[in-house]
Amino acid sequence: MPGLLTSAPPFPSDVPVAPLRVIDYAMLKDGDQGEIHKLFLAATELGFWYLKNHGTEEEARGLFDVFSDTLDLPLSEKMVYEQGDSGNSFGYKAKGKIVTDMNGTLDCSEFFNVAQDDALSWPAVIHRTYPEPITKGMRTVVTPFVRKSRDINFTLLSIFEDKLGLARGDLVRLHSPDETCGGEARCVKTPPNAQQAGIGAHSDFGTLSIVHNRLGGLQVMPPGTTEWLYIKPLPRHIVCNVGDALAIFSGGILRSSVHRVMPPPGDQARFARFSVAFFTRPGDHVPLRHLADKSRIIASSVARAPEGQYEPGTTASEWTSRRIRTLRLKSRAGWLASQGTEHCAVNA
Ligand SMILES: O=C(O)CCC(=O)C(=O)O
Numbered sequence: 147m148p149g150l151l152t153s154a155p156p157f158p159s160d161v162p163v164a165p166l167r168v169i170d171y172a173m174l175k176d177g178d179q180g181e182i183h184k185l186f187l188a189a190t191e192l193g194f195w196y197l198k199n200h201g202t203e204e205e206a207r208g209l210f211d212v213f214s215d216t217l218d219l220p221l222s223e224k225m226v227y228e229q230g231d232s233g234n235s236f237g238y239k240a241k242g243k244i245v246t247d248m249n250g251t252l253d254c255s256e257f258f259n260v261a262q263d264d265a266l267s268w269p270a271v272i273h274r275t276y277p278e279p280i281t282k283g284m285r286t287v288v289t290p291f292v293r294k295s296r297d298i299n300f301t302l303l304s305i306f307e308d309k310l311g312l313a314r315g316d317l318v319r320l321h322s323p324d325e326t327c328g329g330e331a332r333c334v335k336t337p338p339n340a341q342q343a344g345i346g347a348h349s350d351f352g353t354l355s356i357v358h359n360r361l362g363g364l365q366v367m368p369p370g371t372t373e374w375l376y377i378k379p380l381p382r383h384i385v386c387n388v389g390d391a392l393a394i395f396s397g398g399i400l401r402s403s404v405h406r407v408m409p410p411p412g413d414q415a416r417f418a419r420f421s422v423a424f425f426t427r428p429g430d431h432v433p434l435r436h437l438a439d440k441s442r443i444i445a446s447s448v449a450r451a452p453e454g455q456y457e458p459g460t461t462a463s464e465w466t467s468r469r470i471r472t473l474r475l476k477s478r479a480g481w482l483a484s485q486g487t488e489h490c491a492v493n494a
Pocket residue numbers: 332334345350357359363364405406407421422423
């Protein structure tokens with residue numbers, strides 16, 4: 147089973163590694179103030195952290211199987227579900243469909259994205275249908291994974307509400323189950339011995355992301371630096387990060403850092419790389435705008451930033467579709483137009 151990769155060589159010890167804080171989810175749930183403080187530091191400094199005791203290991207293992215069966219389907223079958231060029235994220239993204247840098251270099255990864263809305267409403271279809279390995283695993287694997295991952299992100303959001311001086315529910319409410327959203331579960335697969343990026347430098351579009359990694363390859367560029375650091379996969383730990391929407395809502399207090407997926411380091415490069423991710427994104431019609439009118443802490447951060455910095459003038463769904471659509475233009479212009487908060491000084 148590719149997800150477990152028990153035979154893969156270890157992550158090498160001679161590559162630069164990001165010093166992510168390790169946060170204990172069980173302690174957060176218990177209201178441990180020291181752990182809550184550590185989470186807030188992680189989200190404001192780097193915007194990335196490890197989370198242990200998250201309780202989704204089993205669901206993620208099942209999802210690696212479901213997604214690897216899906217990506218093993220013949221290309222012609224997968225192409226029936228291709229996301230297309232309109233900026234839609236749900237479904238299949240074939241290799242070479244998006245640019246990874248300013249020179250227009252194409253990616254070598256394939257993804258499959260399942261909409262949170264479809265997983266939670268199953269068997270009712272909200273956005274689209276899926277191939278058989280996913281429909282067969284929906285009830286037992288995909289939906290439980292989505293539900294648990296969403297609950298983790300909502301717990302983290304409640305903590306951020308308190309730390310940012312917001313009222314209870316001010317962030318969670320922007321992700322109401324009464325509205326469709328761009329939230330999704332994803333598998334990313336990159337081939338063995340890849341020579342180019344699997345996913346180019348980007349910040350995530352939404353609120354909070356969760357990544358389950360077995361092999362290395364994920365890299366982050368800490369704010370204010372120009373160095374790429376590997377995020378070393380740790381057994382039973384997930385990697386969590388802040389996305390653009392949360393950076394904007396918080397007036398830049400929480401950081402949405404640039405990251406990318408490169409071939410796994412050292413001897414791990416000989417293996418195909420699978421990762422499983424979950425993205426919480428705001429309701430489709432939620433305006434992306436700082437919440438300065440709800441918090442003095444956010445208001446004072448916004449007051450220090452350039453005018454209009456955290457008011458891109460779009461809704462959450464327009465923001466996501468612009469970034470996907472322009473990445474698929476496969477040109478330098480597309481690459482520039484695909485950029486998010488990371489390039490407009492949210493992280494300055
Ligand atoms: O595969 C990974 O480790 C990260 C994937 C990622 O950054 C993304 O899908 O946005």
